[in-house]
Amino acid sequence: MDSKIEQNNKLMEESDSTEMVEESKLPFPRATITNLIRDNISSGKQIKGSVKDEMNLWVDGLIKKIVGKMNSQPYTFVNYQMLCDSVAPYEDLQEINKQREELLKKIESIREECDSVVNSINADSKAKALSLKLEGDKLPLPKATITNKIRTYLGNDKTIKGPVKRGLNVWLGRMIKRVSNKMDSYPYPYIDRSMFKEAIEPYEAVSEIELEKERIIQQMESMKISCDLLKMEIERKFKL
Incomplete structure (x- = not known):
């Protein structure tokens, strides 16, 4: 802090060594600004x-910013409330x-909610998978047919474990x-075709639902990154 003050003092001294602004070019009378400063500093x-x-020029800059803000409103007038805003x-x-x-605190809360959504989706899927018991004494479909179908869609470079063949058959x-x-x-x-189509409709949408879950997870992860960036910017800029 001391070094910063010292640096500022040096800059002020350098500035004072240059010619002061002509009073005619200042937005306010120099005496007015000087007196206002004196009223608010130690004797x-x-x-x-x-x-x-x-200070003179800075006050003029403030007026420009405030008026610019009021002027941005889509009205043909400026009022007291606009000034306050x-x-x-x-x-x-x-x-x-x-x-x-x-x-x-609020951004961290949003980040935690994102984590909660992701964890909930993953936990629900894992819990369901762990609770499944794809076992049965009787196989409803021909064993060889199921095995051949698995090989057709799986490819030849992978080994099919026995429980997979039996489990898929039962499922x-x-x-x-x-x-x-x-x-x-x-x-x-x-029983007609429309009934069949309606009956399988929820299961036909499973792939889309899974893709949507993945999209939600990606969005949550993206929001978490945005929250981290926001926190960094707030820490950097929100200082008095």
Whole structure:
């Protein structure tokens, strides 16, 4: 901090060694700005000439920013509320440290929620997989047919373990049962193609659902990265 003050003092001295701005080019009378500064600093302190002029120009810059903010409103007038809205961010700086902590806390909460969503999706899928028991004394479909179908879609470079052949056979039997039960639930004396299509519709959407879950996870991970970047920017910028 001391080195920063010393550096600023050197810059001020260098600035004071140059000619001061002509008063005619200043937006406000130099005496007015000087008196306002004196009213708010300790008695006996010398005000460097450069400070007076820099403050003068800085105040003009503030007016430009405030008016620009009001002018950005889509109205044919500017009113008192617009003025308050425009100057409010400058007043907020008095509580910037508190705002920083609150923002960081809320962003961290969002990040934790993203983690929760990802963990929930993964946990549900794993829990279901672990709870499945694809076993049965009787195989509903021809064993050789299932094995050949697996080989057709799997490729020749992988070994098919025995429990896979049996498990898929049992599971397919269960799927046929579910679809059949769904078709049987309709109050008609027949089973037609529309009933079959409606019965299998939820299962046809499984691939899309899985892709959507992956997309959600990717979005959550992206949001977590965004949260981390936001936290870094807040830590860097929200300082008084």
